[in-house]
Amino acid sequence: MFSNTADGPVWRSNFNLHEWKPAISAADLIPTPCRGEPYASARQHGMHALRHFYASVLLDAGESIRAVSDHLGHAEPALTLRVYADLMPNSQDRARKAVDRLFLPGEPT
Numbered sequence: 001m002f003s004n005t006a007d008g009p010v011w012r013s014n015f016n017l018h019e020w021k022p023a024i025s026a027a028d029l030i031p032t033p034c035r036g037e038p039y040a041s042a043r044q045h046g047m048h049a050l051r052h053f054y055a056s057v058l059l060d061a062g063e064s065i066r067a068v069s070d071h072l073g074h075a076e077p078a079l080t081l082r083v084y085a086d087l088m089p090n091s092q093d094r095a096r097k098a099v100d101r102l103f104l105p106g107e108p109t
Contacts, residue, residue, distance in 0.1 A: 016047050055080070056087040 002010045012020060021039040027034045030045050041044070058068045065088075069080035 012047050020047060025092065052084075055084050059084060059087050 004010050004014070016028060017039070021030070024030050024045060025039065030042075031040065033039050048103040055068055055072060058071065064082050065077045074080045080106065
């Protein structure tokens, strides 16, 4: 899908170092290191944050754990559930809305 300037694969580590970190530094989301110093190493500042965001968007849209697991390449949906359970929409609210739709047709959901 994407290639580097030498028509090879885009490696996550290179993209993270040369594209992603400078971009989020320019947006003042992380500190800019002093000249010659590396960016601070933090998982929440790396490409993993994009995966987490992607998973949260899918779950918020009502996508199933199985589908999110497949999209993220997890071997088991149980892993996805353990990692992303806190991002799932409130099940009590979904249950209430489902019952409202059943008994109150035409009510806004």
